[in-house]
Amino acid sequence: MSTSLTKDGTAEPPRSKRQVYIVMSGLMIGMLLAMLDNMVVGTAMPTIVGELGGVAHLSWVVTAYTLATAAATPIWGKLGDMYGRKGMFMAAVVVFLAGSALAGMAHSMTQLIAFRGVQGLGAGGLMVGAMAIIGDLVPPRERGRYQGLIAAVMPLAFIGGPLLGGLVTDHFSWRWAFYVNLPLGALALVVTALTMHLPKRPRSTARIDYVGAALLTAGIVCLSLMTSWGGTEYAWASATIIGLGAGSAVLLVLFVLWEMRAESPILPMSLFRSRNFTLASVLGFLVGFGMFGAVTFLPQFQQLVQGASATNSGLLLLPMMMGMLFTTMTVGQLVTRTGRYRVYPIVGGVVMTAGMLLLSRLTVDSTQLTTGLFMLVLGAGMGFLMQNTMLIAQNSVEMKDMGAASGAATLFRTIGGSLGVSILGAVYSSRLTGGLSDRLGERAGESISGSGGRLTPALLKRMPADVRGAVEHAVASGVHNVFLWASAFTLLAIVAAWFIRETPLRGGPAERPAAEDRTVTEPVAI
Known part of the structure; x- marks a missing residue:
């Protein structure tokens, strides 16, 4: 059990493990909604395009969702700090469900894209809200017991999403890919309303930082569009991509300058005075870059x-x-027992790099068993890092900034993943085209590689044997380069993790943070 202290020092009633697990169930449903949605919709997209048309705008169904999620994440985190996390989490669920219902009723691709943006706004609040509430509910020292539950959401979404999407599309309608969120969201609202009792906080009198929110949103939108369009819709050296990159840089610099003087900043710059918080943010970015960028190409x-x-x-x-999942659960228990966490991001970086290098050795002759074993190594490395990065970020700030810190950590990982997919995608495409040109000639190579998403397994089987062999070797070569580049970023993650300082986790016997972190961290027991 854990005991909370309110701001005036009065104790909240201790929470039993059973109480925490009940609250966690509502949070997990919320996180599952946010993670599951893209996986379900992805399977239904061919049917959606067939009915609504607008194939030229197909990518925007995903881009609108991810753009809105990234832009809304830090804003939801700050609103939770100001007005209470429970209310903001429930508001995010309502926004997400409204977007789901509207998307299910869409009659054109334009409407669907707009309503997917509404879904994304809610999804940003679901992710950061769940992480911040866990930070309020469970002391860092005890959080390892519950990390397995959090980590279980991701494989459930990855595995169940495509299967559920295919099921509802084949037997009902593609609209149920969105409507299926409604009963899950309603259940999350009921569980949250009835079971979640967080420490009471004085109502904030601070004003919302609208200027900071606008600058951050505009900067993230420009950055996301640059990474989404670069190398696909426009050449990397085109005026559009260069303009988006320059605009993003200017807007984000203005955001930092504004936040340094704002009365109630969306992302307090004082958080970055903490060495551990800064390193955790850098680590999250690098891990997101390598992980999301690399795993995108495994199915290819x-x-x-x-x-x-x-x-x-x-x-x-x-x-x-x-x-x-296995590594996360094991490491979580070890952190709870020992209170030590610095070694795990370092080990995770090493294991993750080993997994990347193993996967870079895949060839056309590699079996699915070999691929699965290499993926197991990569997953183990991810398990050392995923939850511990958030743990370090949350343990490095005051309780009043928990939402902002959780939002920042999530944002850096999201941006890292977005850049990773774009940049490693350019590496993959370049090597794919080069490999095909070497074997089939420049014109044939560019023609096949230019087919992009239309290069399907079914199409590949209908190609002549020599062309099919050239494509398989070119894909293997492209994937080889992707994982080599990704391993360079996971090596940098090892360096960042090495400089993390092990400060006592709140909830343990030693509450006082190290001197390095005292400027932003107080020994608050929750």
Whole structure:
């Protein structure tokens, strides 16, 4: 059990493990909604395009969601700090459900894209709200007991999402890919309303930092569009991409300058006075870059080289997810027992780099068993890092800034993942085109590689044997380069993790933070 202290020092009633687990169930449903949605919709997209048309705007169905999620994440975190996390979490659920209902009723691709943006706004609040509430509810020293529950949401979304999407699309309608969120969201609202009792906080009299929110949102939108369009819609050297990059840089610099003088900043710059918080943010960015960038291309290899079914794409990542889940649960228990955490991000960086290097050795002759074992190593490395990065960030700030810190940590990981997918995608495309040109000639190579998402396993089987062999070797070569580049970023993550200072976790016998962190951290027991 854990005992909370309110701001005036009065004790909250101790919470039993059973009480915490009940509250966690509502949070997990909220996180599952945010993670599951893209996986479910991805399977239904061919049917959606067939009915609504607008194939030229297909990518915007995903981009609108991710843009809105990234832009809203830090804002939801700050609103939770100001007005209470429970209310903001429930508001995020309502926004997400409204977006889901509207998306299910869309009659054009334009409407669907707009309503996906509404969903994304809610999803940002679900993710950061759940993480911040866990930070309020469970002391860092005890949080390891519950990390397995948090980590279990990701493999459930990856595996269950495509299967659920295929089921509702085949037997009902693609609209149920959105409507299926409604009963889950209603359950999350009921559980949250009835069971979540957080420490009471004085109502904030601070004003919302609208200027900071606008600058941050505009900067993230420009950055996300640059990474989404670069190398696909526009050349990296085009005026549009350069303009978006310059605009993003200017807007984010203005955001930092404004936040340094704002009365109630969306993202307090004082957080970065903490060495551990800054390093955790850098670590989250690097891990997001390597992880999300690399795993995006695993299904490409397994489908185009090994002939796996695209329908079961979620199952292809099962070894990686199981490795992550097992490691997260084990490390969480060790952190709870010992109170030590610095070694795990370092080990995680080493293991994750080893997994990347192993996957870079995949060839056209590699079996699915070999691929699965290599993925298991990568997943184990991810398990050392995913939750511990958030733990370090949250333990480095005052309780009043828990939402802002959780939002910042989530944002840096999201931006890292977005950049990773874009930059490593450019590496993959370049090597794919080069490999095809070497074997088939420049014109044929560019023609095949230019087919992009239309290069499916079914299409590959209909190609002549020599062309099919060239494509398989080119895909394997592209994936090899992707994982080599990704390993460079995970090596940098090891360096960042090495400089993390092990300060006592709140909830343990030693509450006082190290002198380095005292400027932003107070020994608050929760």
